[in-house]
Amino acid sequence: MYSYLLHRLGMMVLTLWAIVTLTFFLMHAVPGGPFVSERMLAPEIEAALNAKYGLDQPVWQQYLNYLSGILRLDLGPSFKYPGVSVNSMIAAGLPVTLSTGLLAIICVVALGVPLGIVAALNRNRWPDTTVMMIATLGVAIPSYVISTVTLYVFALRLGWVPTFGLDNWRGYILPVFALSGFWISFISRLTRSSLLETLEQDYMTTARAKGLRKGQILFKHGLRNSLLPVVTVLGPVVANLITGSFVIEQIFALPGIGRHFVLSITNRDYTAIMGITIFYAAILMVMILIVDLLYVWLDPRIKLSKASA
Structure with missing residues (x-):
């Protein structure tokens, strides 16, 4: 190891x-x-x-x-903002991006996986149809369309949430929803298909023949194996949500890293572009490594193969 x-x-x-x-x-x-x-x-x-x-x-x-x-972990100075370093730009935008990203991750895991399980356990019945219909819409509609429509309806017309900024908890609702909507739909569909495939395996039939309880069969044998494809996708998804979305942060005027990246491209701020790109790449590689290590916990066969390699 x-x-x-x-x-x-x-x-x-x-x-x-x-x-x-x-x-x-x-x-x-x-x-x-x-x-x-x-x-x-x-x-x-x-x-x-x-x-x-x-x-x-x-x-x-x-x-x-x-x-x-x-x-030396020094990403250099900004060419467009005198006296400002790229490190300080990332440090200033990271709390905003991290807070919205972590909330979006919680929504993706807390809603996407259970919805996929409910759909798989109720195959071809109304819960399955409802979940898949909503998930299809979530995958098909781009995030910037969801952001624009929800911003117009709930912020401008109804006034339930602020149009921009994160001054209070209501300011997080629309950005988090726009960030997580696509991935909730994607994870729910992936969980459903993976769990359905797992439930049809021979060892699941053997477990049912032994008289094991449905909950034990589902959580100990079925869900653990079916989560491998989900965990594979969650690595890049978490990295994507933690580093924020360029479009979402622009639409909701959030001073996160994504918005700094867009502005650095507009301003031709080379060091900022390079620094934020390197930061994004490092986050993505760390998340992929964590996913690979999670495989060891989810599937003991991977642990044995790595130990013998």
């Missing part, structure tokens, strides 16, 4: 280095510079700014300097 974990951590470091390298050279391949869009910027001022941020150095030197900063 420890050798496997060390191997995965080594692969994560190599993958992160590849992402850093690719992002750096893609940003430098874009024509122009971060200060080109400034109006009435004299050539002397632009040259002074390039010298201040080291942009007048050769690309390979800039790359080495950036790698050195990454090793």
Whole structure:
């Protein structure tokens, strides 16, 4: 297990280095510079700014300097906000993104999995039909459409929730609903199909023949095995929800990391784009590693295979 974990951590470091390298050279391949869009910027001022941020150095030197900063967990300064670092931008937006993301994760797990179980246990009956109809709508309708419609109806027309910001608990309702709606629908459909497939396996028939209680068969034998595909998907889903949604944060004017990322692209703030991309990639790789470790708990056969490898 420890050798496997060390191997995965080594692969994560190599993958992160590849992402850093690719992002750096893609940003430098874009024509122009971060200060080109400034109006009435004299050539002397632009040259002074390039010298201040080291942009007048050769690309390979800039790359080495950036790698050195990454090793110190320093993502560099923002080119558009004097005196502001990318680290501080992420630190400022992370609490907003994290709070909405964690609430969305709770909704996805607390609603998606039980709804899928209810649908599977009531196959071809009205609970199954109702859950699948709602889930199909949730998957088919884009999140930005859900955000716009709910914002218009519940905020502008009815006034039940604020139109923007997170000043009180009501401000979380629409962003969390918009973030989690698609994934609740997706997880419920995946849970249903996986559990139905598990219930038809031979060992489930054997468990029923032994006279085991339905609850014991479902939770000890059926649900645990059927959750493997769900856990596989939940890793990237959790990473996606924790790091926020660009569109959702823009629509609801939430000062999260996603909104900073969109603004950094608009402002051509290269260091912010690279820093937030690297942060997103690191979160995603950590979540995938956690999912792989959860496999060991869910399926003992994986544990035996890893121990013998």
